[in-house]
Amino acid sequence: MLVFAISDKGGTGRSVTSSNIVYRRALQGSDVCYLDFDFGSPTAGAIFSVSSVARGTAQGGMHRYFEGRLADPHRIDVWVESDREGLRGKPPGAGQMVLFPGDEGGGEFSTVSEEMLRRCVRLFSRLEEEFDLCLVDLSAGRSFAAQMALAATARLPGVPFRWLVFHRWTRQHIIAAHGLVRGRQGLLAAGVEHGHDEENLADHIRFVRTAVLEPDAAELEGLRETQKAWLHECDRELRELARKYGVGRTAMLGKIPLDPVLQWREQLISDEDVLSSQIANAETVAAFDDLAKKIVDDSAWEAL
Amino acid sequence: MTPAQAVFGEVEAERRVASAPLSHVSIELGHLYMEDFQAGPDRLREQFRQVAPWAETMRRSWQARVPGGRARVSTCFLIDDYFSRFSTPAELVPAVLEAAAECDLTIDYLARESACAETDGVKLARLVEDRLVTDPPAGTNGSRPPVTETGWLCNGARSPYGGAVQAMESARAWEPPAQNAKRRHSIFVDVELWDSDSRGRTWSCPFLAAVWQLLRLGLIRNDGELPVRPVPGGPPFPSDWEELPAIVQLNPAAAPFSAYSTMSVLSSRFLPVELAVRTILSQVFVDAEVLRQVAGRSAGEGVPLPDELVDRISYVFLGA
Amino acid sequence: MLLMGEVRTGLLQNSGEIPESLCQAVLGLLSGERVRVSRRPIMYAVSPDQLTGVDCRLASASRARVRGVGTVLSRASVTGGRVLQGSSHIRVVRAGSDHRLSWSHYLARPGVVEVFGKVRVPDLVEGFAESGAWNDCLDLGSVSERFMDAVQGSPLLDRKAPFKSARTRLRWVAVSAEREPGHEPGHEPGHEPGQEGPGIRFVLGRDRVRTLRLVLPGGLTPGVVDFCEDLALHDWLLTTLQVIFERAGVGTATRAEVTARLAPAVDHLLHLWMPAARLDDEFTPFWERLERRPGFSRQWLSLVARVRDQIAVNTLALLREAGGW
Numbered sequence: 001m002l003v004f005a006i007s008d009k010g011g012t013g014r015s016v017t018s019s020n021i022v023y024r025r026a027l028q029g030s031d032v033c034y035l036d037f038d039f040g041s042p043t044a045g046a047i048f049s050v051s052s053v054a055r056g057t058a059q060g061g062m063h064r065y066f067e068g069r070l071a072d073p074h075r076i077d078v079w080v081e082s083d084r085e086g087l088r089g090k091p092p093g094a095g096q097m098v099l100f101p102g103d104e105g106g107g108e109f110s111t112v113s114e115e116m117l118r119r120c121v122r123l124f125s126r127l128e129e130e131f132d133l134c135l136v137d138l139s140a141g142r143s144f145a146a147q148m149a150l151a152a153t154a155r156l157p158g159v160p161f162r163w164l165v166f167h168r169w170t171r172q173h174i175i176a177a178h179g180l181v182r183g184r185q186g187l188l189a190a191g192v193e194h195g196h197d198e199e200n201l202a203d204h205i206r207f208v209r210t211a212v213l214e215p216d217a218a219e220l221e222g223l224r225e226t227q228k229a230w231l232h233e234c235d236r237e238l239r240e241l242a243r244k245y246g247v248g249r250t251a252m253l254g255k256i257p258l259d260p261v262l263q264w265r266e267q268l269i270s271d272e273d274v275l276s277s278q279i280a281n282a283e284t285v286a287a288f289d290d291l292a293k294k295i296v297d298d299s300a301w302e303a304l
Numbered sequence: 305m306t307p308a309q310a311v312f313g314e315v316e317a318e319r320r321v322a323s324a325p326l327s328h329v330s331i332e333l334g335h336l337y338m339e340d341f342q343a344g345p346d347r348l349r350e351q352f353r354q355v356a357p358w359a360e361t362m363r364r365s366w367q368a369r370v371p372g373g374r375a376r377v378s379t380c381f382l383i384d385d386y387f388s389r390f391s392t393p394a395e396l397v398p399a400v401l402e403a404a405a406e407c408d409l410t411i412d413y414l415a416r417e418s419a420c421a422e423t424d425g426v427k428l429a430r431l432v433e434d435r436l437v438t439d440p441p442a443g444t445n446g447s448r449p450p451v452t453e454t455g456w457l458c459n460g461a462r463s464p465y466g467g468a469v470q471a472m473e474s475a476r477a478w479e480p481p482a483q484n485a486k487r488r489h490s491i492f493v494d495v496e497l498w499d500s501d502s503r504g505r506t507w508s509c510p511f512l513a514a515v516w517q518l519l520r521l522g523l524i525r526n527d528g529e530l531p532v533r534p535v536p537g538g539p540p541f542p543s544d545w546e547e548l549p550a551i552v553q554l555n556p557a558a559a560p561f562s563a564y565s566t567m568s569v570l571s572s573r574f575l576p577v578e579l580a581v582r583t584i585l586s587q588v589f590v591d592a593e594v595l596r597q598v599a600g601r602s603a604g605e606g607v608p609l610p611d612e613l614v615d616r617i618s619y620v621f622l623g624a
Numbered sequence: 625m626l627l628m629g630e631v632r633t634g635l636l637q638n639s640g641e642i643p644e645s646l647c648q649a650v651l652g653l654l655s656g657e658r659v660r661v662s663r664r665p666i667m668y669a670v671s672p673d674q675l676t677g678v679d680c681r682l683a684s685a686s687r688a689r690v691r692g693v694g695t696v697l698s699r700a701s702v703t704g705g706r707v708l709q710g711s712s713h714i715r716v717v718r719a720g721s722d723h724r725l726s727w728s729h730y731l732a733r734p735g736v737v738e739v740f741g742k743v744r745v746p747d748l749v750e751g752f753a754e755s756g757a758w759n760d761c762l763d764l765g766s767v768s769e770r771f772m773d774a775v776q777g778s779p780l781l782d783r784k785a786p787f788k789s790a791r792t793r794l795r796w797v798a799v800s801a802e803r804e805p806g807h808e809p810g811h812e813p814g815h816e817p818g819q820e821g822p823g824i825r826f827v828l829g830r831d832r833v834r835t836l837r838l839v840l841p842g843g844l845t846p847g848v849v850d851f852c853e854d855l856a857l858h859d860w861l862l863t864t865l866q867v868i869f870e871r872a873g874v875g876t877a878t879r880a881e882v883t884a885r886l887a888p889a890v891d892h893l894l895h896l897w898m899p900a901a902r903l904d905d906e907f908t909p910f911w912e913r914l915e916r917r918p919g920f921s922r923q924w925l926s927l928v929a930r931v932r933d934q935i936a937v938n939t940l941a942l943l944r945e946a947g948g949w
């Protein structure tokens with residue numbers, strides 16, 4: 001299955017969240033891969049702690065593959081090449097976890113040529129043969145990467161795909177997420193242009209809220225009553241807004257709480273971070289775990 | 305046969321390839337387009353008058369080459385009914401035959417150009433297109449699909465064009481196209497094989513001409529069978545082109561239609577077309593078994609053939 | 625001089641095995657050419673031969689610049705309606721001229737790549753087997769994969785494969801133990817001293833790459849391609865079954881889960897094991913060598929036994945739970 005991760009605004013937590021989903025899914029026993037399609041800023045390696053490709057690979061990654069300069073993009077077995085002790089060595093029962101980084105110094109493309117599109121179709125169909133889950137991290141906003149993903153999936157009718165739209169829990173983000181899906185030249189409009197059925201495409205899009213601070217979270221214990229009341233009121237308004245914009249509970253696949261570790265560093269959160277060093281919150285891991293299951297759980301994707 | 309091979313000797317696992325009867329040379333006496341026809345019967349007569357001595361020369365040279373002088377020479381004539389339909393067989397064919405006879409030429413076979421696109425449900429042009437193996441520019445290592453512009457075929461590397469560039473990448477300077485087998489300087493040829501519109505695909509004149517050459521060389525097979533066989537015929541001719549067989553054998557005593565080699569006598573306005581034809585033919589991969597058959601038979605007759613197809617084709621180009 | 629090739633093997637992207645008629649349709653990559661099928665002892669269908677033009681460096685152990693021009697011969701095949709292979713190979717010969725000739729010259733020699741200049745066969749053998757497609761060198765594997773892609777992309781396949789699996793890569797080179805006619809003795813034979821006799825060397829590498837070096841007793845017969853494809857097929861079966869077994873979670877997952885994870889192997893793989901089924905006799909000794917070491921069938925049979933045992937034990941346990949035995 002292909003899963004596309006997109007957000008309207010930058011810095012929403014799209015990459016960190018989707019990397020953690022991939023990691024959780026691998027731990028759950030699936031073969032997974034992560035494709036860095038954020039062509040303007042190929043830095044996925046950092047999240048997986050593969051320092052040799054922290055800023056993209058020098059051995060020919062996504063960019064050079066799409067330019068037709070190599071047959072197979074550089075692939076990294078995270079269980080082997082990660083610098084983090086806790087990630088090295090595939091745990092028993094876990095699946096493959098492979099990272100396809102962009103090129104070091106690679107930039108956003110100026111268009112999607114027919115050749116690039118064909119290469120994309122070939123890449124997707126080959127990876128689908130091998131992996132249970134291929135997560136494609138597109139960049140923020142309307143991009144050639146997103147356009148290519150829409151066009152390629154339209155040409156691969158047999159390959160299941162799903163879209164995750166990431167947004168933070170704020171007014172601006174909610175409106176933007178709605179616009180990215182339903183707005184002018186949004187995913188649905190562009191999808192239809194490339195041959196998707198609008199309703200079917202819409203059924204394959206869900207929202208993910210990132211870095212959510214619940215008004216009654218433990219972190220907020222020390223707040224004054226007036227502040228708490230205000231937060232509750234904000235949250236109520238946001239829920240109302242989200243519902244109005246079709247970004248509400250029903251269209252939401254999951255939400256990830258604000259996590260102190262992620263606020264400071266983009267990384268995978270291991271069970272060890274929760275259990276032994278206790279730097280990360282158990283709720284965060286639980287949320288990632290839950291999302292990783294829901295992504296492939298058909299009942300979570302029934303038509304709305 | 306060893307037992308191991310016997311196990312695999314199932315019918316469907318074997319490959320059978322029919323062989324074509326072959327002359328030594330197939331001479332094309334002319335190729336009639338609407339504009340020639342519209343120019344009137346004198347134009348045709350003039351054409352045949354110019355062709356006759358060359359055809360005779362070809363015949364003699366083969367007689368001299370073949371032991372005992374028993375050269376098999378057949379002649380053919382192609383009428384365009386693909387790009388434009390004009391007149392009717394009933395009207396046109398007798399006129400052509402008459403004009404040829406006046407110049408002491410016998411037309412053994414008459415063919416319709418549309419037959420090169422499709423005959424009896426066999427898509428000949430498609431068969432040939434599938435067998436194109438593009439001439440690789442230096443540096444082609446198989447890692448990428450062959451560079452093709454759909455519907456075009458060239459003899460080298462095209463000048464790189466726009467395409468996708470990465471943001472903030474330095475701009476690319478213009479580069480010339482290059483011929484693969486150049487001798488220092490290039491003669492770059494890019495041939496349009498077909499175009500298409502709402503009614504479907506239209507094959508280009510050079511592409512059909514390439515199919516025509518392959519037919520005359522007896523090198524096309526469909527599922528191991530000969531895709532077109534000449535059908536004996538004579539007057540009266542039908543009033544509809546569709547009813548005329550793809551290749552009509554007009555002379556019952558003619559040598560076989562296909563031949564080891566071909567010769568075409570053409571107006572020099574066809575020079576660019578034939579350059580395109582050679583560009584195409586030099587990239588057609590003919591079934592190795594068929595090539596072996598033909599080579600074996602010609603060698604058996606004491607007339608060794610050049611390995612390369614394009615070397616089996618010769619032309620005489622006539623000025624206006 | 626030598627033959628070299630690369631076979632890629634993978635699971636056909638369809639929910640069930642496909643019947644003969646469908647094999648014919650998905651492998652009909654060339655109009656006017658028939659897909660050949662043999663049914664005994666297992667259904668095997670193979671596409672017409674395809675050619676791809678190349679003009680590039682050949683990998684050499686010494687990193688010497690060796691340029692080759694010619695065509696790669698490829699075919700795609702489906703075994704048991706289930707396993708797809710893309711196979712490409714070339715016969716390397718010395719060029720008769722010192723510059724590239726017209727393309728029709730090469731087209732008249734399908735599957736032959738002519739190399740220019742001084743070439744040492746062992747240099748090419750080592751270079752190809754070891755490094756495969758480094759830099760811009762000949763990449764037979766990619767050619768093979770493209771033909772696989774063409775088959776996998778057929779709209780006639782439902783793409784609902786019963787399990788995920790990676791394609792394997794078998795890179796092979798073959799030389800003849802016979803001296804080439806016209807070769808001065810002691811000067812540039814096809815192989816190193818001490819390796820004169822027929823032999824086979826099969827190496828499992830990283831990233832699902834396997835290399836195979838063959839010294840054939842006779843000339844370089846086309847049967848060697850069948851042999852390499854057959855070996856690649858069985859190596860893929862073994863590799864794939866191993867992964868399925870490893871992932872089944874024996875000991876950690878529930879019995880029902882283990883059985884469910886092993887089931888696709890039983891349904892789709894176990895009956896495909898038939899080494900050397902369609903090979904020329906001259907290759908039987910090679911298979912026999914491989915059966916001794918590393919012992920393909922031995923490993924396969926023991927794995928199959930474990931799969932069957934697991935399923936039997938689990939089924940019994942489940943029955944007991946259900947029926948209260």
Ligand SMILES: Nc1ncnc2c1ncn2[C@@H]1O[C@H](COP(=O)(O)OP(=O)(O)OP(=O)(O)O)[C@@H](O)[C@H]1O
Nearest residue numbers: 010011012013014015016140211258259262263266
């Ligand atoms: N659940 C979370 N709690 C706290 N901080 C988070 C959380 N998720 C992400 N972050 C932080 O937010 C920042 C942006 O995250 P990330 O880089 O994943 O966003 P992005 O959407 O991929 O951004 P870009 O558009 O730049 O690629 C990072 O510093 C990250 O660590």
Ligand SMILES: [Mg+2]
Nearest residue numbers: 014015016038
């Ligand atoms: Mg990011």
